Amino acid sequence: MIRVVVICGDGLNCERESARAFELVGAKVDIIHINQLKSLKNYQVLVIPGGFSFGDEISSGQVLALKLKYQLADELKNFVESGKLVLGICNGFQALVKLGLLPKPFEPRTMTLTNNTQKQFLNRWVDLEIGAKSPCIFTKDMATLKLPIRHGEGKIVFKGDESQQKKYYEELKKNHQIVFTYTEDVNGSYQKIAGVCDPTGHILGLMPHPEAAINQLLMPYGEKKNTAGPALKIFENAVSYFQ
Amino acid sequence: MEKFKRIEILSNNLTPSPGIVQSVVKYLELPLQMAEEVRLYWIQSERKLATEVFSEIFVDDVLQTAITTLDDSYNKRDFDFVVETSFKPGVTDNSARSALDALKLHPACRGQDFKIATGKMYLLKGKLTSVQVELLSRKILANELLENIKIYSKDSFLKSDRFTNYTFPEVKLEEVPVKTYSLDLDDHELEKMSQDNLWALSLSEMHQVKKYYADEKIKAERLKKKLPSEPTDVEIEILAQSWSEHCKHKIFGSEIDYIETDNKTKTFGSSKIKSLYKTYIKGATNKIADSGKADWLVSVFSDNAGIVRFDKNIDLCIKVETHNSPSALDPYGGALTGILGVNRDIMGCGIGAKPIANTDVFCFADQENLNKANVPLPEKLLQPQRIFQGVHKGVEDGGNKSGIPTINGAIFFDDNYAGKPLVYCGTVGVLPQKTTSLKPTHEKNQKPGNLIVVVGGAVGKDGIHGATFSSLELTEGAPATVVQIGDPITQKRVMDFLLAAQKQELYCSITDNGAGGLSSSIGEMAAQTNGARIDLKKSPIKYPGLSPFEIMISESQERMSVAVEAKEIKKFLAMAEAYGVKASVLGEFTDSGFLEIFYGEKLVAYLNLSFIHDSLIPLKLKAKWTGPEERVFWHKKETRSTLPNVTQKIFEQLLARPNIKSKEAWVRQYDHEVQAATLVKPFTGKTMSGPSDAGVVWLYPHGGEENQAVTISCGMWPQISHYDCYLMALYSVDEAVRNAISTGANPKKMVLVDNFCWPDPVLSQKNPDAEYKCAQLVRANLGLYEAATTYSMPFVSGKDSMKNDYYQVDAQGKPLKISVPPTLLVTAMGEVEEVENLVTTDFKKADDLIYMVGLCQYQNLNESELSRTFLTDKVKPEDVNLDFNFSLYQKMYQLIQNKTFSSVHDISDGGMLTAVFESCLGGDLGAELELSAYKNNLLPLLFNESTGRFVLSLNPKDEKKMEAELKDFNLIKLGKVTSDSTLKINKDLTWNMSHLSKIWRGLP
Structure with a gap:
């Protein structure tokens, strides 16, 4: 059985629904408090769920990133290097970016997430396009998706002046690392980027919440049917990757 | 290198804050062109630290640079003034708390202690005078109750000594030893003593206290315990808290002489009412329960929140609170503590419930209407728009950062809320029906010998006299200590820990610390075992110098009181530590009949529990219903316009009215679907912009049956309070119920929560029309009773806030009073039998x-x-x-x-x-x-x-x-x-x- 670890604590708050999503597709999931997470050895998938770790103080995901870095250090490095999967959703994505695991692990940081142009938290559903050639394991055979965003700091920006920013962006694009793109500008994100993966496709980070669309009942409109929702496929893809 | 550092986090590229400019231009009409916010940290370490360490922690190097010395970094910015804000001593600084967490994670910082404070700088551009900058700083950028403001001109900023010169905000207190009060005074002096000390005890209550201490038996007991025969400050403060209107609801328990002289409105006849609460609220519920139509009621009126059973697997609880006075003084902090406070009510309901949804309802004056009418607000009052923004942000942070979806609410405008805004915060929670060892979860099981443990934050001066203060009307000289800022992350940690501890049954009873602090939480829990003994010295404190009575009644947030069996205490404390949560054993429950409070070795309070809880003599009030009145605003201005003769125009103007126009832009700033169970969201339809009538939470993800959900909806109709509050109550109940029905709730399984916010109905010199307002209160209760019993929908919980008036004497010595219209919020929670039929x-x-x-x-x-x-x-x-x-x-x-x-x-x-x-x-x-x-x-x-x-x-x-x-x-x-x-x-x-x-x- 595929084993998934979802971390919780310090203000993270989407651990239960993230765990439920993986359970629905047959994984065995442990929700583990970050203070107690010492080893990742037994797991194939690491999930850093959404929430407000450390209250989004300093900047969102920043303190959590420090904690992951100094607490898990080699564990995390080994996990990533052994080709296992990492999923960061919303605050989890922010932490992966601040930690430097995305867009390219263990390289100098070139991308970050900052305040939405509106300078406000925003909860709304968005339409997403999925990069067709993306190596991302989680989005195999997927083309579009409707998900909610729930963040105040989801605007992706690159380092440097305009030409440098463009260079970093083109590089991601060339590697097909831009997994999710909003169909309209929702928060000022560079070229409407909503989620990226590392060059191998094993690490995915995205601002929208796939765990919030795992049942048709949770969709914002349309017939109320208690059946699988469109985003469940993301979790299925992760599990079937190991089967 | 020095061990003190000031760090300014400057963005590499200009990142203006258009919101600030908008507010300044719109509400102050000052020509501010640009504002940019810069974050500030002041850090004092034991050993010197390399700049790279600070950078790694505080700077996102993709976007920002840390400025730590006077250099040319600001040359690329175009600004005229700089405003610096920092917290006053003792104010909760959540950024500093997280910054400390962050520092402690860094290997270079291990084993060190730090002092940290945070603040903000605003670079401002615009043709402004320094007086104008001062004004906008006070009105828009900071709240002087909580923050210090420092203003620099560009030149003085560039040359300032700010990187070397700084004093950390420190609370400097002289501990006042326990003192006693002699009650051998005349009535006037007794009243004055109560007023001067913010006890809010009435003369008859002061007499009651006097009588207790004069009792020979009590005297002998005290002598035996080596206590003075006169009350200690700790004792009298405990009584003041426990007997406050906020805690005891004396008006709802009063004996009312109701006289009716009007016959144009519905007549009920004059009558003597024993207690509004027992007759109409509890009375309605009892009547419905007795008829057998509500066998799903599990626990009502006895706990922090009402508990009902709509589902085979889980129980639901609901509670709605108000936080009006604190929100009037500090809108952000007041609303934040409001929502976090009601979350704690749920966390302390039964054996501890998990919050699954919030509902928030606000009432404000309409800024645009006041502007249009050209009505100047009394100087001490905050502008309605500022209150709105602050309250909204507080509730947003409170809900979002706790991971609880805000699924329902309303924002209502009326100029008579200019003196006091109303901020209603409600929470729904789930409880398993049985504990792991199959005990019912709605029962609290503290026993003599159980340890008293307080979980969560430390105690400071914040919130002292909050409960008694909210029982007083708002005046110019309101104390700043009643204002406090919540810390959602500390509370989230507490919640995560307690839910995990509950699964392992590491504690046997729980309640929240809210109004009245320990005196209320321990006082109430001790009533069940008939005694408690605690040592206040064991309570963690934020800073030294607190007096024992302050520790006892402080309302410092994020604390829960629990009872733990001695054999579980080790495990309990270890688990708390693992979750990063403070837990302190303060004492134990006893069956002595007394509340015994020690400060170290010294006994500082010794009070008979039955005296605390059962000795209050009911208040006597008069109510006189003389019929409908005209709708009048405090400013006495006509704000209506001529009726256009074209329907087209009428509708267009109506759609733009504050009570009708879309609230989507505000509501979307709340997370309304975290926990992935919100089935009907605040806005619906293909455009996702059509307002919903009720929020719906699916119970399946929370352990309920697969097809089960609940609706949460509300109703409020203060628009007609001036006419007749009886009718107003019917409108309010009907609206709440109607909203649930239209979404698909089952009318046979629906419960109500009542929240009264009233102008003062107690007669006094400055409140001459109290009898009318009391009659309005009676009639609202009559309406509630009639609606609830006709619909067979019981009340399961409720609350009242009875002093929603603002008093001021203007420069000419003319008194001005702004009272809210009598406002009753009804919240309905209804069963959804089949989620697919919503x-x-x-x-x-x-x-x-x-x-x-x-x-x-x-x-x-x-x-x-x-x-x-x-x-x-x-x-x-x-x-x-x-x-x-x-x-x-x-x-x-x-x-x-x-x-x-x-x-x-x-x-x-x-x-x-x-x-x-x-x-x-x-x-x-x-x-x-x-x-x-x-x-x-x-x-x-x-x-x-x-x-x-x-x-x-x-x-x-x-x-x-x-x-x-x-x-x-x-x-x-x-x-x-x-x-x-x-x-x-x-x-x-x-x-x-x-x-x-x-x-x-x-x-x-």
């Missing part, structure tokens, strides 16, 4: 037929938003026929279960046409209404706001069947849904939907 407000398909159903005469213009916007003939609100409405609701439920309707939307503010418009807007569709038969009474038909009505849409094939079912319910066919995005009435009135939508959303 229905939303948006039209679904072109050619669906549109109907209106429900009782109304449509003959005259009634009291409505129309009559509040335009000058019309004298109008009165339409009556309510509860029996008719309830039959309709049952019928509606049956039809919704049969999936008869495509959409159902309740009719409320703005009447039928507004409801039709909202349904069109949600579905991205239009409508064609054929109303020529109503040519002569079109306005009443379109804009009446009477109760019990819905706009329905359905597939034409179901028309006959539906008409047969609803024929007795005043069914009116309105027209059909169209695909062409216009709203048409009788062919001669046409609106483009996108035009209306712009008006409604307030877009240019």
